[in-house]
Amino acid sequence: MKEQLDTIISDLKAIMGRDAPESANASETVVGSPSYAIIGTGMMGREHIRAILQLKQARIVGIFDEDAGSVKRALREFTQSGHEAPAVYTDLDDLTDDKRVDAILICTPNFTHRQVFDAIKHTGRPVFLEKPMATTLEDAIYLAEASLSYPSSILLGMQYRYKSQYQLALDAINNGDLGSVKMISLCEYRPAFLPKVKEWNKFAVYSGGTLVEKCCHYFDLMNRIAASLPARVFASGGRALNFKDFSYNGQSSDIDDHALVIVEYENGVRGQFTLNMFSEELYEGLTVSGNRGTLRAEERASFKPGRRSSSKITVEVPGHAAYDGFDCTFPEAIESGGHYGSTLFEHVRFAKRVQGQQSDGASCAEGLWAIITAWIAQESIRTNTVVDVRETLARLGLDPFSEGLIPDINQRQTSDETNP
Template sequence: MVQKRKELQNQYLSRNSKFDYLPDTDRYLSSVNQPKYKFNVIGSGNIGQEHMRVTLMEGRATIHGIYDPNPNSVKQAKKLFSTLAPNSPLVVYESLEAACHDPEVDGLMICTPNYTHIEIVKEAVKSSKHILLEKPMATTIQDAYEINQIAKNYKPVFQIGLQYRYKAIYIETIHEALERKALGDIKTISIMEHRIPFLDKVKQWNKFSKYSGGTLVEKCCHYFDLMNLLAQAKPVQVYASGSTAVNFTEFEYNGEKSDIIDNAFVIVTYENGIRASFNLNMFSPMFYEEIVICGNKGRLKASENEDFLSSERPRNQLEIMRGEGKPSKVSNPCYPSYIERSGHSGATYYEHIYFIDNIEGKQTNTATVEEGFWSVVVGAAAEQSIKTGQSVTINDVLKENGVLV
């Protein structure tokens, strides 16, 4: 316990610029450990830069180089790196192959647009390097299944970037529901996300389903991953209703009209009888996430908000109500503020901790490639249900895509 506390202090103090006046020989609590691993970032846009920032913040690895065909992304990433590691060189690769196969590098972080993942993975696995593939792992069930098959025989770490399971509210939710079993047997799961519209991307690829997989794959695979994890079972049926009500109704890019939805209700039935629902709204004036789980012995509600209001209230809240049976409680799960500010409420930081832990052979609960596959399956089935207006049976949609599981 003392050793862990010392290490935590060391990480916090070593980032504090007020101690920069100290020579290295006089640093103890504020000493900086030398990184053991080198990573390349493939795709250096917004999320790629978040991975760069968090890699250097976590400290056990460094960023060796980047590859991105967009010059502006490269320029911005170089500027960021110069502020984060001013005395370190950054390699800018001219090709994907060069970035994947540099012998100096231990791991690859793939942060490119969704539709490019399948071809990049095919090249990346030739390197036998550790891989962190951003969500969603693919835009279609067929491509996700192909990546899943590739990963089955891949001996290095192959981790999917479904990092919402590491947010403070979900870490505590998983602990209470699955480990502590505070709710008894789970019967229903309900998740809500209300947020602002999709942000701008290079060539606006996230406004078109053929590039993103559709809103319920691109954005909501995080929540379907959480549903699947909490249900501890395979989905068997999906029904969804959704539309384009407000966002991008007039948006065109290169003469092509946007086709993504901005709101939806999704119902998922699992093979063990658990029923789950998802409520999405992407024209909300704030960010709000909520999960409600009911079991035969209690109810859990957890939420996270960023509402831009001047009045103060807790950003995160979790409540467990268990009536007269056992104690109930209300809490505010959170990480240190500097970690929460690093990206996705601190979830990306812990994703990196676990990525390196996986490399070092430690046991973690990071999202496997198979779990990434099932998160795409639910999202793609929901998109299909909206298009057809019919309930979708998972076995049928898998057969239609030539998938046997």
């Protein structure tokens, strides 16, 4: 497992260092690299800008944002790192008319994703769409269905799967190291939601609700590990402390800050997720048990400047090389590359898609089912009942079960017989 981590790191370092010797100009990109345009240059759009500039696999030729402050802050990213400033489009038509653009990144707030995609889809160019793909199940299904006939790849911004501990955990689980997975336990402890432009993340109508907005990452991981579809969900949650007196433009904040979610999967796997958003520091934990043993992965991090993250993984399977656990924190040059390095790995996947190659970046079907799991959990909180997924979707007149909308869930052998 340690060797695997070394390979992951050295492969990324090779890309970061490719054709760009120490003496090269910071703006030097690999010859023939594709050109990107970015819509939405707020906090996440700028993280993408930094990652793309750091990787040098693509150049950013243009940006568009409705907010002058966001544009200014984005341009600063280019000047501060010695890169040529991109064009600043005055509207989306300007961007879609720019013949240089090979791929488009949508990094606007959740409630705008469908509308922005509709405005650019006639280009047919590869798209990177931030998570969650939508705020409603209807819009998520609409986008997932649109992706099936879209002429290029659409990759979703579910980059947590590339955090060090999760890359290793997913590989170990898919290799069958734990045998047949039976139980999954995930948790996130962190401080409250950060400030946003026009504070869209304080309102469920704009974010989709806390479990959709923030936690689709964890339901994506849980769904992948369970390798099945959620069947029943029970959740309890609410707002204990955060934003109780917060209002913006006369609207009071209505988002939850803690939750406990239990998911029963169609194949019998049981999962649980704990969210707490009134912690001082960040902590993520994953425990997965199969018929051969248990894997534990964790990450400690901080929003406070100058504090590095640290990750650890342990595989309690007799004879396993990681039985006693080891520190799997990425080296600083990678870890500093956004969300503890995961954003860099996500861009390597996106660059491959843009070049017409396959990559294991999140698909719209995976994004859709992450949202369905999260949305059903919120429905369980609202109704204080166990919610049956198929019954509820049928009652709402929604059908996310057709071909192409169900993620590839048969990625590994899960039978007890093959992994005694």
